[in-house]
Amino acid sequence: xxxxxxxxxxxxxxxxxxxxxxxxxxxxxxxxxxxxxxxxxxxxxxxxxxxxxxxxxxxxxxxxxxxxxxxxxxxxxxxxxxxxxxxxxxxxxxxxxxxxxxxxxxxxxxxxxxxxxxxxxxxxxxxxxxxxxxxxxxxxxxxxxxxxxxxxxxxxxxxxxxxxxxxxxxxxxxxxxxxxxxxxxxxxxxxxxxxxxxxxxxxxxxxxxxxxxxxxxxxxxxxxxxxxxxxxxxxxxxxxxxxxxxxxxxxxxxxxxxxxxxxxx
Amino acid sequence: xxxxxxxxxxxxxxxxxxxxxxxxxxxxxxxxxxxxxxxxxxxxxxxxxxxxxxxxxxxxxxxxxxxxxxxxxxxxxxxxxxxxxxxxxxxxxxxxxxxxxxxxxxxxxxxxxxxxxxxxxxxxxxxxxxxxxxxxxxxxxxxxxxxxxxxxxxxxxxxxxxxxxxxxxxxxxxxxxxxxxxxxxxxxxxxxxxxxxxxxxxxxxxxxxxxxxxxxxxxxxxxxxxxxxxxxxxxxxxxxxxxxxxxxxxxxxxxxxxxxxxxxxxxxxxxxxxxxxxxxxxxxxxxxxxxxxxxxxxxxxxxxxxxxxxxxxxxxxxxxxxxxxxxxxxxxxxxxxxxx
Numbered sequence: 001x002x003x004x005x006x007x008x009x010x011x012x013x014x015x016x017x018x019x020x021x022x023x024x025x026x027x028x029x030x031x032x033x034x035x036x037x038x039x040x041x042x043x044x045x046x047x048x049x050x051x052x053x054x055x056x057x058x059x060x061x062x063x064x065x066x067x068x069x070x071x072x073x074x075x076x077x078x079x080x081x082x083x084x085x086x087x088x089x090x091x092x093x094x095x096x097x098x099x100x101x102x103x104x105x106x107x108x109x110x111x112x113x114x115x116x117x118x119x120x121x122x123x124x125x126x127x128x129x130x131x132x133x134x135x136x137x138x139x140x141x142x143x144x145x146x147x148x149x150x151x152x153x154x155x156x157x158x159x160x161x162x163x164x165x166x167x168x169x170x171x172x173x174x175x176x177x178x179x180x181x182x183x184x185x186x187x188x189x190x191x192x193x194x195x196x197x198x199x200x201x202x203x204x205x206x207x208x209x210x211x212x213x214x215x216x217x218x219x220x221x222x223x224x225x226x227x228x229x230x231x232x233x234x235x236x237x238x239x240x241x242x243x244x245x246x247x248x249x250x251x252x253x254x255x256x257x258x259x260x261x262x263x264x265x
Numbered sequence: 266x267x268x269x270x271x272x273x274x275x276x277x278x279x280x281x282x283x284x285x286x287x288x289x290x291x292x293x294x295x296x297x298x299x300x301x302x303x304x305x306x307x308x309x310x311x312x313x314x315x316x317x318x319x320x321x322x323x324x325x326x327x328x329x330x331x332x333x334x335x336x337x338x339x340x341x342x343x344x345x346x347x348x349x350x351x352x353x354x355x356x357x358x359x360x361x362x363x364x365x366x367x368x369x370x371x372x373x374x375x376x377x378x379x380x381x382x383x384x385x386x387x388x389x390x391x392x393x394x395x396x397x398x399x400x401x402x403x404x405x406x407x408x409x410x411x412x413x414x415x416x417x418x419x420x421x422x423x424x425x426x427x428x429x430x431x432x433x434x435x436x437x438x439x440x441x442x443x444x445x446x447x448x449x450x451x452x453x454x455x456x457x458x459x460x461x462x463x464x465x466x467x468x469x470x471x472x473x474x475x476x477x478x479x480x481x482x483x484x485x486x487x488x489x490x491x492x493x494x495x496x497x498x499x500x501x502x503x504x505x506x507x508x509x510x511x512x513x514x515x516x517x518x519x520x521x522x523x524x525x526x527x528x529x530x531x532x533x534x535x536x537x538x539x540x541x542x543x544x545x546x547x548x549x550x551x552x553x554x555x556x557x558x559x560x561x562x563x564x565x566x567x568x569x570x571x572x573x574x575x576x577x578x579x580x581x582x583x584x585x586x587x588x589x590x591x592x593x594x595x596x597x598x599x600x601x602x603x604x605x
Contacts, residue, residue, distance in 0.1 A: 051473060052473075073469070074472050074473070074477055074478070076473075077472075077473055077475040078475055082474075083473050089467040089469070089470035090467075091462060091463045091467060091470070092466060093462050093466060094459065094463070098459060102459040102463055102474070102476075103475070105456055105459075106456075106460060106471075107474055109475060110456070114456065117456075153470075153474060157474060
């Protein structure tokens, strides 16, 4: 498997404040990477730097060897990186299907036909378990539905790399599990590489291959979910919040994998 | 829309168009014909405004585009002897370029909403003041008349695009108006419409989904500016008289916005209905109160604009379509509920 994304010495300063300080990590093709850290740790800034929403102050971001730091969000999208928003931003005057179809059409830089765009939209809606009925409006969607719509729009652009921003904020436990499974399914079925930014560590640990933990703009730990969850620095950062639940989830993952493996046989 | 509704609509459109085409044959006075021509011509201009206005790009600067179209064509004819067949395209081009020049910085630096309205408001006043200031060439506030070449003996000049007959003008302007409706529909049915809807609601999200935000906004702005300038040029040719107040400045820009809001900017014929409302209102007030209450029409426009924005933001025709759609769907099945 090749390298999808290569981040080196990435730095973002806002005036005198350094939000992201010379961070670097690699992302293999087909991997799900969890980018975690408490509020203000710089994970959203990192996310926005990769998505083109912010220009880096220094350092490089390479997508399959090509420098993308400083490109516009539109250009980044056309190169195959799609993002979701932490707070969903649906186009409320359009139907659900139109929301996703326009993403398919413009995400492909208008190089596909309208019927192809609508077909891709239906496919993305099916994948995210949303209705493909052309008359359904956005207004009826709840928090979980809007999150799915964000995901459907991003997927319709047919990305190679999906940036999922705090997909689980505002969801209940069952919805969180479903959303985590959905990302896992997307990777398995479509081979899409995923960076998942989240500050709730719990359910994320069950799905991601690897974690990068940020604090105060610096990487404090990188590795397998089990490793980072027991890393003293990570525990300290999360202490008193959900360090315990992280460890429970990781334990749950091992048990779940064993059970899943048995069921598959 | 099912097949029979669609067929009925086609029949209705055909009948409406036939009625319009038969209108000059019914022996109305020149005055009535003039009102009809004015409605269609302004209907075209308003349609041009709504091509961008419907997406929240509220321009108060369309007086500038109108002025460039009208004065450009007339000045080229009067001073350089250039036929309107060349003068009109040049003026339209100049207006499109101005649309680009004003749009590019606005869209790059995200000047939207009220601020965009203010920038464009300044533009229209600059255009009016320029016309007044250059009075040696433009005739200033007194206005200007394209050098006439037609007379009762020789009523038609294709070269000068001057026609003595109102009937001829009627048919020309019906054509112009129809082209305007077709452009509106083409935009309405294009993917650009989805892009603009997306941009007007969530610009960042649209950009991150691959929409070229600035380019798309500029495209609708240029289409709108070009249509408006074309309308201004035709207006000058038809009226054979233009002045800074009638084709430029704040008053005409506001009138355009009011008409489109009153008629409805989200339906194809909305701006035309707006033209019917403003023209008939203007004429009614003028005939009813004469010139004693100069400025009364503008006062009434202002008052009605407030009422429309509060109570009927989709305009008269928009509201009518809404009511009919609600009636049509009542006996049917309830609309499907979105799942989660």
